[in-house]
Amino acid sequence: MIALRKLLAVLGVGLACHAHAACTFGTSSEPSLQNVFDSILPAGTVSATNDCLPDGSDARWVATGQPVVTIVIELAGFASQNAFGIYDAADPTKRATIFVGSDGVGTRDTVQIMQSGNHYSVMDNGVWAANFTSSTFGFFLSTPQNNTFMSDTSLNSDGGDHMYAYRGNGATFNGGTLAGTSFAANMYLLAFEDLAFPNTDRDYQDFVAAAQFIAPVPLPASGALLFATLVLLARTRRRFLRQAHV
Numbered sequence: 001m002i003a004l005r006k007l008l009a010v011l012g013v014g015l016a017c018h019a020h021a022a023c024t025f026g027t028s029s030e031p032s033l034q035n036v037f038d039s040i041l042p043a044g045t046v047s048a049t050n051d052c053l054p055d056g057s058d059a060r061w062v063a064t065g066q067p068v069v070t071i072v073i074e075l076a077g078f079a080s081q082n083a084f085g086i087y088d089a090a091d092p093t094k095r096a097t098i099f100v101g102s103d104g105v106g107t108r109d110t111v112q113i114m115q116s117g118n119h120y121s122v123m124d125n126g127v128w129a130a131n132f133t134s135s136t137f138g139f140f141l142s143t144p145q146n147n148t149f150m151s152d153t154s155l156n157s158d159g160g161d162h163m164y165a166y167r168g169n170g171a172t173f174n175g176g177t178l179a180g181t182s183f184a185a186n187m188y189l190l191a192f193e194d195l196a197f198p199n200t201d202r203d204y205q206d207f208v209a210a211a212q213f214i215a216p217v218p219l220p221a222s223g224a225l226l227f228a229t230l231v232l233l234a235r236t237r238r239r240f241l242r243q244a245h246v
Contacts, residue, residue, distance in 0.1 A: 023052040023164050026202030030075050033164075033191055033205045040072065040176040041183060048191075048204075051166050057216050058165035059152035060089045060136050063113050064186055065213035069098055070108040072176060076194050076206035081144040084192075084207060086111070086122070088132035089217075092155055095140060096122040096129035099209075106177035113137070136217055139163060141192045141207055149192065160197035164204050165190055165216075178210060187212040 025032065025048070031039075034048040052058075076082060080101040088094035098109050112123040113135055120132040138151040141162065149162035156162060168187040173179050183189075187210055194206040 023049055023204075024202065025049070025204065026200065028201040028203040030201075030203060031205065033203060033208075036073055036075075036191075036205050036208060037166075037189075040173050040178065041171050042174060045169065045171040045183075046166055046189070048164075048166075051169075052164040053167065053216065055153055055161045058163060059154075060138055060217040061151075061214050062136055062217055063111075063213060064215050067111045067113075067214050068108060068212045069111060070177060070210045071099060071103060071105050072178065072189065072208040072210050073105055073205065074207050075203075078143050078145075078194055078206070082194060082207055083142040084209065085129075085140055086137040087140050087150065088130075088134060089136040089138050089152070090132070090134035092138070092150065092152075094130055094132055096124060096132075098124055098129075139190055139211075141194055143194050145196070147194075147196050149194070151190075158197040160193075160200070162193045163190055184212065186215065188214060 032048065037046045037048055038044070071084075074082075078101075082101055083097050084099040085095055085097040087096075096111075098111065099107060109125050112121075112126075113132065114121050114123065115135070116131075118133075120135050121128060122130045122132055138155075140148055140150050142148040147157075149156055149160075151163045151165075153159070153161045166189040168183040168185050168189075170185065171183045173181050173183060190209045190211055191204040192207040193200055193202055193204045195201065
């Protein structure tokens with residue numbers, strides 16, 4: 001029974017929690033994402049490699065209030081042409097652009113997602129931006145190379161993970177446009193790579209935004225079903241082993 005409980009505990013942690021994951025990076029002559037984090041937060045407060053959400057756990061999001069999004073840094077050659085926004089998780093063709101190339105570091109927008117009849121109106125700083133069919137959304141970055149990279153890796157034509165997300169841990173920003181404010185638990189740093197795989201340096205500091213009053217969508221029903229199936233298999237295996245030793 002103890003061994004089974006340990007097995008189920010491991011399965012539960014692996015499937016039902018938004019645990020941290022190891023994110024990988026390439027080589028670049030530019031400052032690394034870790035350098036970026038250490039320039040705006042106490043050094044070592046956030047690990048670019050070890051503190052990101054697992055791929056898939058950062059694919060879809062919900063608002064826990066009126067999301068406030070701030071550009072933290074842009075180190076991309078495409079900075080003046082990239083566009084950032086959110087898309088409808090139920091219909092990724094429906095998008096609301098929040099920032100365009102002319103928006104620089106420190107630009108801050110407030111987003112509202114309000115139900116209106118059978119759709120959701122997306123407002124950007126009080127101005128209508130799009131109609132969504134659901135309140136669940138993802139983030140996107142569009143580039144002048146005609147690429148649009150989504151937070152949901154499965155939607156990217158190159159199959160690459162182009163966004164790493166880092167949850168707030170209560171530290172105080174000590175640099176940059178957010179200096180003096182808290183990296184709260186309902187805030188996430190969203191770090192994008194804007195070049196298509198495999199021709200990319202994987203530095204993930206091309207566009208970094210801070211988004212507050214958001215949360216990742218919990219484990220979907222399919223994941224919960226998978227967990228239940230694994231539990232059943234574990235119990236069946238235990239009964240089989242017991243009978244085999246009788």
